[in-house]
Amino acid sequence: MAYNCVVLIKQVPDTKRITGEAMNDDGTVNRSSLPAIFNPEDLNALELALQIKDKFGGHVTVITMGPPAAAAVLRDSLYRGADDAILITDMKCAASDTLATSYILSCAVKKFDYDIVLCGRQAIDGDTAQVGPQLAEKLGIPQITYVEELVELNGKSITARRNIGAGWQQVRTHLPVLLTITSDANEPRVAAAKKMMRYKNALTALEVEQKIKADNSGANEGDIKTLIEHKYKELEEKGLLIKQWNLNFLEADLTWCGRSGSPTKVYRIQSVVLAAKESKNVEPSDDGIADMIHELIDDKTIA
């Protein structure tokens, strides 16, 4: 049988490349100074969905929630082989913690007839690994977290191997299911040149608007509106319009979204300044090292 996969992805700042310049004086992170990337383990989730599609057929839908610029990771997904991409963007999503995020995502996933929902194990900006299990709970389906191998898909039955810290566990359950995928699961494929040519012009509604406005800066409002309508239609016909959904479209209960839907609040952010209280330079010579060792023996650091 063919499987419908929904993959939840996130655009994240590349936290591995944080340098001193990325920190503001008040200790917060200057996100704009960091390159925005496809969250690494979400690529593994997408890859697994694509492998399922390659083997059994079906459909791969990619969903992200984020600012308009997050459309970049959706295009990237289309380059790699996703069939459909959806951007959930709304100012009312701002300040959502994992609970509110999982609620909003659940409203979107419920619009699909899905068999398997896939998420990366965790995102590198927050490292919480919470949205996957919370989403599974909201959808009322079982979860298999820390998946390192999809062992078997057979009809409505799925068998996967999951990492349990010191070892592994092989589990079986019935679809629909939510999986969170680790980086050990696979090697994500790269973008396909042909798909890149095709999808590089895929745009969200907002991007269409911005592009038309930029290209026709002198034109009057009415003309611009007509041009935008025209472009929408054109992209839609070619399958190049990235769906853009807001909370209204999702019929989400605003109480559970954004700040009001988020029980956890940031009280304080501090930059990490680690420094030894007292430190000394040790000459890499016989004497220098001997002095240090003797000192450590004397203060009983080493016995």
Add this chain to the structure above:
Amino acid sequence: MIGVNRQGEVWVFAEQHEGRLEDTPIELTSKARRLADTLGVKLAATVLGNGVKELGQKLIHYGADKVYLVEHPLLGHYQTNSYAKVMFDLIHKYEPQIVLYGATTAGRDLAPRIASAAKAGLTADCTDLEIGDHKAQDGQLHKKLMFQIRPAFGGNIIATIINFDRWPQMATVREGVMPMPEPDVKRKGEIITEQVQVNQQDLPLEILAEHKRPKKVNLKAARVIVAGGAGVGSKENFKLIWDLANCLGAAPAASRAAVDLGFIDRDHQVGQTGTTVRPSLYVAVGISGAIQHQAGMSQSQKIIAINNDPDASIFQVAHYKIIGDLNEVIPRMIKTIKEKGFKEPTTIAGK
């Protein structure tokens, strides 16, 4: 979700597998004890399983005032849905103000499922917890909240998270960041046996096979750690790390970079994605000192850093800075130590 319940207890989810308590919930008990004392409430542990009665007494020895013991044949093996359901029911019955979980694989699988069902807040992977007051933007003063302290952005910032209205305040706490308490066998407490309904529908997963791989090395228990980084250069040269560790009776460890390069097994990794350690002495050899690594070792009592790059950030946390070639420095260290009459070689687990 429950409301703000100032009389609520502080709870620790006492994760066990096959009748053996995990380390992290025990580590957590010492911190949770202090939170409970500050709040003037009782500390309780919840144990779910089958045939795990004797763990109750153990948890009391580690500092719990009360233990909620839930035994059922279908709870013998950890499963997300069944455990989440039982914890959810207990939380609604007793309304604790704080619930803590170890940030183990199971803890990180379970806690978000409970938080979602309870519509309560959850902070992942905390490294510290405190009690403090918060004045909200609307001017309202929220007293005695749990400050949930955790690194974020790959360890580059420390965020303090609070939850002042949708309780319980819940957090998972990273392994190894809190010292293991000593059990006090004279401590007395109350064990409350809970009856629960669990049925087959609560077990959607079938566990077909399980392979437990004991960790090859227990870095958390090591008094001295010698860790190598990418700067060591090769797997062959990593022998220097083993040699120095051997003559110090230390545990050999590594940065993520060295593990990724295949110099040593991942069980030896120190840092944000590896083990958090706090030994008496940490020798960092050829480790540049990425913030993710520092997050896992900066609480060591003494740190020696050996690096040929004077600008390496590891020097910021080092008590002894040795700018030089590790290939010369380590043999000199070994020579000095041996001259002082150290016994060698000490057996190192896993070598």
